[in-house]
Amino acid sequence: MLAGCSPATSTFTTSSAPAPTVPAASVPASADPAPSAASPSSAASPSPTEVAPPAATPAPTQPAASPAASASGSPPAYVFAPYFQTYTSDSLSDVAQASGVKNFTLAFLEATSKNSCALAWNGDKARPLTAGLYLPEIAALRSAGGDVIPSLGGWSADQGGTEIGDSCHNVHDILEAYKLLVTTYGVSRIDMDIEGRSLQRTAAIDRRNQAIRKLQEWAVAEERPLTISYTLPTSATGLEADALAVLQSAVATGVRIDVVQPMVFDYYDGETTDMGAAAISALTGLHDQLRVLLPSKTDAELWAMLGATIMPGIDDYPEKSEVTTLAHAQALRDFAADRGMAALSMWAIQRDNGGCPGKAGSDSCSGIEQAPWAFSEILDTSTAP
Numbered sequence: 001m002l003a004g005c006s007p008a009t010s011t012f013t014t015s016s017a018p019a020p021t022v023p024a025a026s027v028p029a030s031a032d033p034a035p036s037a038a039s040p041s042s043a044a045s046p047s048p049t050e051v052a053p054p055a056a057t058p059a060p061t062q063p064a065a066s067p068a069a070s071a072s073g074s075p076p077a078y079v080f081a082p083y084f085q086t087y088t089s090d091s092l093s094d095v096a097q098a099s100g101v102k103n104f105t106l107a108f109l110e111a112t113s114k115n116s117c118a119l120a121w122n123g124d125k126a127r128p129l130t131a132g133l134y135l136p137e138i139a140a141l142r143s144a145g146g147d148v149i150p151s152l153g154g155w156s157a158d159q160g161g162t163e164i165g166d167s168c169h170n171v172h173d174i175l176e177a178y179k180l181l182v183t184t185y186g187v188s189r190i191d192m193d194i195e196g197r198s199l200q201r202t203a204a205i206d207r208r209n210q211a212i213r214k215l216q217e218w219a220v221a222e223e224r225p226l227t228i229s230y231t232l233p234t235s236a237t238g239l240e241a242d243a244l245a246v247l248q249s250a251v252a253t254g255v256r257i258d259v260v261q262p263m264v265f266d267y268y269d270g271e272t273t274d275m276g277a278a279a280i281s282a283l284t285g286l287h288d289q290l291r292v293l294l295p296s297k298t299d300a301e302l303w304a305m306l307g308a309t310i311m312p313g314i315d316d317y318p319e320k321s322e323v324t325t326l327a328h329a330q331a332l333r334d335f336a337a338d339r340g341m342a343a344l345s346m347w348a349i350q351r352d353n354g355g356c357p358g359k360a361g362s363d364s365c366s367g368i369e370q371a372p373w374a375f376s377e378i379l380d381t382s383t384a385p
Contacts (some may be wrong), residue, residue, distance in 0.1 A: 102146025110157035117168035158198035165208030228290030234262035238285025261307035307343030313366025
């Protein structure tokens with residue numbers, strides 16, 4: 001932690017209901033299966049892994065919340081929190097001031113090696129969690145009514161085995177890393193970006209969810225508000241089998257699922273061109289899947305658990321046929337407002353400009369003609385948190 005920069009209380013409106021107390025799911029003893037071939041992608045940006053469509057087998061149901069959980073739990077208020085790429089030299093404060101955005105998802109925290117239980121920004125041992133990087137800038141955001149959501153995993157970590165659920169084989173050690181993140185940065189919300197080969201590592205999925213359940217129980221005991229979001233790849237009709245399995249494991253393990261945020265881009269299906277309609281279709285499909293997974297929830301409660309992450313402009317698909325326009329962003333924002341969704345985000349805030357017309361998958365521009373911060377102006381229409 002930086003000297004003189006103790007974290008302020010997070011300003012996010014979050015769910016503080018206790019996680020259901022159930023026996024932890026058993027962790028398979030077998031080694032991780034050989035990873036499937038990944039879709040082509042920019043090394044840094046999130047991208048889905050293509051698998052077979054979901055099987056029609058019934059999903060496990062989430063245990064009913066305790067009376068205390070029902071009384072105190074509420075979905076988080078709508079928030080627009082675009083990803084900020086921490087591996088760049090960009091200043092969080094400068095980007096916030098220039099864009100007018102107050103809330104950011106910080107990408108990414110990952111383990112420092114394939115066998116490590118220590119978190120660092122982008123896995124860099126010179127940037128460990130304990131150093132408290134960004135604390136002064138986060139304090140400035142909070143003083144202006146904003147906040148941050150640290151994100152764990154991401155495409156590179158998930159592919160390379162340094163997502164902490166993959167690299168750390170001890171649930172207690174994963175839990176302690178999560179707790180250190182919460183207390184060092186004073187955050188009330190954490191994002192789990194699970195994609196690529198991490199979707200094939202069944203034992204790691206169960207370990208991660210066991211640690212999340214224990215983290216939720218710890219937060220309740222400490223009277224800390226805490227929201228966990230799952231960021232997952234999707235097809236244009238809903239989650240595919242491997243991404244849905246992450247949530248099925250969470251329910252079986254006793255995790256309270258707060259927010260599910262599909263990445264509505266990089267479909268790699270050779271068909272999707274209307275990215276606005278595809279995003280709405282993907283969310284509608286996910287809503288139907290959650291209705292089976294969480295049968296005690298009303299439709300409104302399920303919509304209030306959903307978010308979506310776009311990739312503005314031309315995404316990673318080599319054919320350049322997947323292009324999210326400003327009109328698509330507006331259609332998604334209108335849909336989210338109508339349904340009462342929890343969150344919207346984008347990969348990434350540094351792409352929100354028109355500095356490279358025609359370029360696909362850039363980390364620094366959208367590839368389409370647009371004014372600076374035009375996507376942010378459309379999506380950041382909330383007053384919360």
